[in-house]
Amino acid sequence: MSPQPLDTLKGFGVTFRQIFQKPITQQYPEYKRPLYPRFRGRHRLWRHENGLEKCVGCSLCAAACPADCIRVVPAENTPDNRVSAGERYARIYEINLSRCIFCGYCELACPFDAITLEQEFEISEYSRDDLIYTKDMLLAEPIKRVPVADKELYDTPEPYWKEHS
């Protein structure tokens, strides 16, 4: 007797057995997979301890961006309006998140550690215009909705400036 009909029947047994095994699907909003510490999510602009912004509007990030999605318009820091810790500040700082490829080059290019990529990735919007993040939105604290993975599990250390800024 040829092996074929018996093999087909064994196949039926396989699919039948799978019904009683636990599915391997992870149900997303109830269970969120923890992210690795250097996960590249939404951007964030940082401030110093005394409240001055770190970003001086040098637009090295805009120059480094492969997708050309950062727009920086600098302005002079005047004595009565001192925004950043240098001679100039970024008057307009916008990132078009629909163009951004989340590569992290802006984070690497910034000499002042002013911009980093944090761990927020749930940034969907209903219209494309809402995806252009302005400076206030980027300065704001990202909402911590996603668990961060245990640092003990990852043997690659964090960059120096991430822990010391």
Place this chain on the structure above:
Amino acid sequence: MIEPWWISVIKAILIVNLVMVAFAFMTWVERKLIGRMQRRYGPNRAGPFGLLQPIADLVKLIRKEAFAPASAIDVLYILSPALAAFTAIAAFAVIPWGPGWDVGGYRVDGWILNVPISLILLFAIGSLGIYGFIVGGWASESKFPLLGAMRTCAQMVSYEVALALSVLGVVIMGRSLSLVDIVERQQDTLWFVIPQFIGFLAFFIAGIAETNRAPFDLPEAESELVAGYHTEYSGMRYGLYANAEYINMITLSGLAVTLFLGGWSGPFLPGPIWFLIKLAVFLVVFIWLRATLPRLRYDQLMTFGWKVLLPVTTANAVVTAALVVAI
């Protein structure tokens, strides 16, 4: 006692609605069961356990834009899904699901229609349903639907022959073409699945090919033919084709239960409950086959239908006839 006409009308309305509800429930069962067989959950967001998913699908289909290709032949294009769905539901009318009761002085039959040639009527209506698929594909005036329709036509016609022949053994043993008589005869003697086991297998395989279900679903395979005969259909027109396919499946399972598994007979529970249980077993086997087997290539399909099923069913009919005459 004859059943009054108004009871027939009420029963017909009730059964049509129940069959449509069964179709909706069937889509849910299929998605959940295939999901579980593939180690994933089926839909579980729309309502508890995804039970409102068919309603979500219904609303989606109704709200979709009903486009038509500019060169489609309007009358045929619109009528063919309706024809397919109509014949699928109409074929369910002759299937007996209960013994018949006397309620308040009136007789209520356990079937909507019983004529001496019910089986031939069912096959005739089923063959009309094939027109719905072929004409729909052809009237779309587009290459992929045309090819899908031609393949569907060839497949369904070839397996229709094997289907009718496989039933011949049951007809000879049951001494009648009426489904009610066949069920009653199975109550007196054996369930026909035991003497007619080969006929049962042939009927089931031919039935899977008739309803375009896996593994015989080449006409609607996405990777081969975009979507076959229902490529150019959207919204509720496509919904009617899906309706026709699932209700063909339900009707065929009902026929298999009636012809081979003793219809509504069973020890303790009332007739319709046994009918539903046996029907459910067949529908689960349909889904199980879809989850397990890969698709048959078109030439393999046609070879199997003509060179394997047809001789087997013919031999089955001849041997059955000889034995019935001898005994």
